[in-house]
Amino acid sequence: MLAPFATHAQTDCLSCHGDATIKDDSGHNIGVDGQKFSASIHGSLKCNDCHADIKDYPHPEHLAPVECSKCHSDEQDKLKGSVHADGKEHPCTSCHGDAHSIFPKADPRSAVYPLNVPATCGKCHGDSGEGRKHGLSSVLPNYMDSIHGFALSKEGLLVAANCQSCHGSHGILSHTNPASPTFKANIPKTCGSCHAKIDMDYEDGAHGKAIAAGKMKAPVCTDCHTAHAILQPTESAFRMQSTPICGSCHKDKLSTYRDTFHSQLGSLGGYVETARCWDCHGAHKILPASDPSSPIAPANLVVTCGRCHAGANASFVRYQPHANAHDRKLNPALYFVRLFMNLLLASTLTFFVIHTILWLVRARYDQIKKKSAEGDHHA
């Protein structure tokens, strides 16, 4: 009598499937690398623990898809509520890699090992990924050029934020979902899970208080730092890009800042030393001048200005970094100085432009007349 088919024996299955070239009738490769599989996290499982519809040999020609949820039900539940709920488009293997060589996430061979996560997500969320077909932007290049991406890919810092540090893994939610860690109101806490001190400062500052009070127009971390292309704040590229970001809300402050030497020299590119918004106002714990602990509180101005201007004194800090030369009520003296200069410029040029044009016409006329007179004379 034939011994009962040893369903648990990988070797039995591998006697056929160990051939790397084996194909099914529709041409799909159905070979399995036995060595790799036995080293993987599922290496101790029997083949039909997953391929559960195999009871005997010979087994049916067509097998049901493997249900990972049989064991991983928690993950399956989370996935069902997530943006990746569609199992056909997002099978487990799309992130975890080849089904027969899945490794624990702490193993460098794993597709979800921290250093491998960006490339794994980037398969869809990169320049040529499927995500673009759904109208999603390509975020992988931005991330890779960011300070996080740099720390991860160049330094191999396991603590550097990768995709799932902010978005989660199985239960990824849209940023429009209030339960998502990337929902606007939750972003300070999400970033704060690593940047704890900055989060504390932020919560104490005007923007943090506004968000806490439900004023959602106030900026959170990503409004200034962006979500993926986060730059080192001391880099000139960041210093160049962020003043307009503050100005997108504080429009009047941006326009008066543009009138100052701080802006003029700073706009010429890369000149990191000239004051940008946060050099005076602080970056995270931004407080109004009426708050004694604010860097722009009158009592602190000598110190704040003095950080750049050696010799700053009480008279020096009477300078108004946001004076408006077009506001007669707020800055009357400056208003009239500007008006006088504008009038001087306009009147001088108007007079002399008219004077010069008339002169040119007359002189040319005389010249031509004289020439034709000479011509007549010679003729």
Add this chain to the structure above:
Amino acid sequence: MPDSVQTTRTSAPEQATGNRHFARFTAAQRTMHAVLFSTFLGLAATGLPLRFSESIWARGLAKFVGGFGAILFFHKFFAIALTIAFLVHVKDIFQRALVKREKGVFWGATSMVANWKDVKDIFAHMRWFIGLGQRPKFDRYAYWEKFDYWAVFWGMIVIGFSGYAMWFAPFFAHFLPGWALNAVLVIHSEEGLLAILFIFSIHFVNTHLRPDSFPMDMVIFTGVESEEEFKHKRPLEYQRMVAEGKLESRLAEKPQKWFVNFSRIVGFLAISVGLILLILTLTAYFG
């Protein structure tokens, strides 16, 4: 050189027929003009990118000058050079007037100071533009030349003072009211803009590009001009020289060919740079 041109040559007949040349500017005056226009071009080229820092060409021009860091350095460098030239000039004037007791520095036909004739000349000149009268006869310095001079003189004081007030703001803050610390930038940039627009359009045309002098009045480079030019442009001074019998003392050598050519190249270069800066200014101002 006007001091050395006091020639003993008699006026030979062919010289009398119009080949003669007369000195107008001293070497020191011509040098002053050269220092003035080269530092001014430098100040304009390094100041405009700051004034129009949001314009499309500002970063490129800043890069061309040597980057954002170099731009301030060069601006301050040219500022110091121009300040020294200004102080030397003021010293010269007082030395001529008070030490050498030279007459006509502060008043009279040879002075830069405006007088009643200049006012009359302005109106007469403009009447001539539109065909309502004779062209007025000008003396050593015509009213637009005096205006150029005083515009630069006033401009240097205003731009210079406001510039140094920004450069040494913590120090100047001791004397200036608070609003003035803001006002100095407005003054500096508007007066600078006026100077740039004025010099690169009005001065260029009035002095160099107008038909009488086109394409360039070489007298500021060579120091001498032909008798014909002298008579035509400044008939009163010419007549006065003749009447006082001083005409001969102003006789000068015709400038050397190489020096004229060299001056032309320098002059055209300066005018070209000025016109480019003028176009950039206008595109930024109206762009």
